[in-house]
Amino acid sequence: MDWREVTIYTTTEGIGPVEALLEDNGVEGYVLEDAADFEEFLKDTEIYWDYVDEDLVREKRAQETCLKIYLPDSDEGAKQYADIRAALENLKARDEEHAWGRLCTETTLTRQEDWEWGWKQYFKPFPVGKGFMIKPSWETVEDPQGRRILEIDPASSFGTGSHDTTQLCMMALEDAVKPGDKLLDMGTGSGILAIAAAMLGADVQTIVDIDENCLKTAHENAEKNHVEIGRGLCGDALRDPKLAEDIGGGYDVIVANIVADVIIGMSPMFADKLVKGGTLICSGILNERAEEVRAALEKSGFTILSHEKSDDWSAFAAKK
Template structure:
């Protein structure tokens, strides 16, 4: 397998925030270069060394960098898109500009080439008992009985290939009732809310902090012959935008959120205001190591745990309000 090197530029103070985001996405391996850390090494009087290579000495003046290696395939591209959204979110939270420029650089491949070449990995995929997910350039067999969800993620997270998306769609299918109103927080490509509409939901509202994701979600809804009256999409952050929260409204039958653990925890106190009594909350995007932390937080907010599903290192769960 080929790998793509992603360098994320930050500061000493930003290392914990950046690596925390990576860990929340299930990326457990990374390399950190930090001038302060190297200076601490040089200042260590107990160090057992008498010579340092000139290349290594270059670390004295390096920009703090967190490096990860992503597989050159569809899942790697989804990880890239998720990390780009995380960097945008970190920039918004970094009001004191402590985390540096929070920009990234790819090595070994051009991003635009990768975004085109990965299409070879995106094939029709059956999820649950009723859905078949396919990109627009792939055909399906005549007489296919599953609901066809046509999705082109472009530069947004959500092809259906990732375990978190599959787990979430399975729980949506199980808990959805005909005529339900759906709220999709962190919608990405819109795959969850569009899938819910194809499965019988009456209407859906989708929200994402990334403007491009909102645009792509609307385009994907149109590709699946869903009218604008049934599909509404907003750009914004519900954690700190009270006007957006009011605009989204309340009384939803089912809320789904496929986001990293830290964001789910940050939103946990807001979920209940969107869902009607007896409604369903579905969360995904949780790495196994943080399962208990997220689920306990939601239970503390008054949600009743109904079901947990796991696939490889990822966890999704459904709750009742």
Template structure:
């Protein structure tokens, strides 16, 4: 099947309304782009984690509606205009070439080399170094493929402090990637916890594919489980705001003499996160990558 894109340039305040109207008029999907993309007037839309712009629109927005090649494109645009109470706008059509979309998507994801010996490899690739620590992991809905600096920092910390024979808690486990690294580095027991049921499902699937024996729980399930509640190593790759709120809980999960690793923290947030943990454990910057940092600390050895 072939498709056609209907391209309409509109003002910022019309982009969302027109997008909804185009969908109602028969478009298969709609996206909004910066009409000034590639020019000096281009303006990126971004925000800090958890503070992204609520509206993905630019002062001059380009609304792109996907429709079947044989659809009545003029009718789709006119119906949408009527629904918005505006005159029918000018538009252009762009043919969408036939492509092997699966192969195209897969080509965008190559094996990722992390630390000294870790490889995160999509299932459609061969491992560049089969003797390395290889994780087969496809991009998915749960956070954590090793491409983000915060995930990379935690993986590098685990590699540098191999948890051979130790117990590890991955709190906010996402895809389960950190839990799997710990397991493959010889941890005696690894537990993953996440608030998202979909993440738990994804982590269990990924662990099975990678032959890792890891138990995953929602927080309330873990709290009532028969597993020990304190660990030699606790890793939490989340975001600075929840990490600060979770300081009492996360530090209480660290066994006497155990270590705590935190990431998901921008470099400028390091001091405030460390201050939140100061009453419980001294935390310091272990490493920084692309503006993100990992904090680490060790309990004082008391129960």
């Protein structure tokens, strides 16, 4: 499948509102190019300016802040793009102070192979939580500092471990998972959370995603890490009763790094599929929706164990 690269032009102040708009339209991953970041870099490295290419400085200082997203080059992707453009027009109408920039888009077509490999230069090993070191397969780690090395090649799937929501879930898994726990991963993406759970000793029985390619990528990544992550089921369990039934129950832990509306809708199903005393870890939630998620979880019989925040993102751990 080819992909449409959509560039949304905004300002540093507009990043938050645009992020919220994208999540509301089902987009969880993006590339951020913030002009303010380069200015901050120049301030911090002023004594080394002789080593900074002048053409690069001019280019970056003229750069407009933008977020880049990737949508499938299909009818579904075209509809999603149209919805995003309409939402941007509504956002622009609310921006009475004109603080959020042009809020317009440009698009280019990206081939599958470019999508999968073009970002490699930016993906380097980094620590997550108390005990993990995330790395791509083409990098080496000389000193893992006693951490478990989790090797991940996300390809076109969401989940390199760099996003706040993924890291919040991984840290919650470190606290929640006990060896032998039966685990369900809803919205598995690259498989990184299922793999992390398996490395912690969980019996990962089921992974679910709406994209068949994600399930293939997740199993390939599990093989790289010498762990099993169970069967993969493809579809939308919120709208497909048979899939919801096929997922089964009796899970000790469910991890769901997905959007707020889906978590709210699935809250009763999560409660039904967990054993008594089981743990739900969920994230992918803008903080402004956190109270709605909390209310839905409590209505479904969950007791909130923790609510961790990072900038605009939240993660809940809840006990049935």
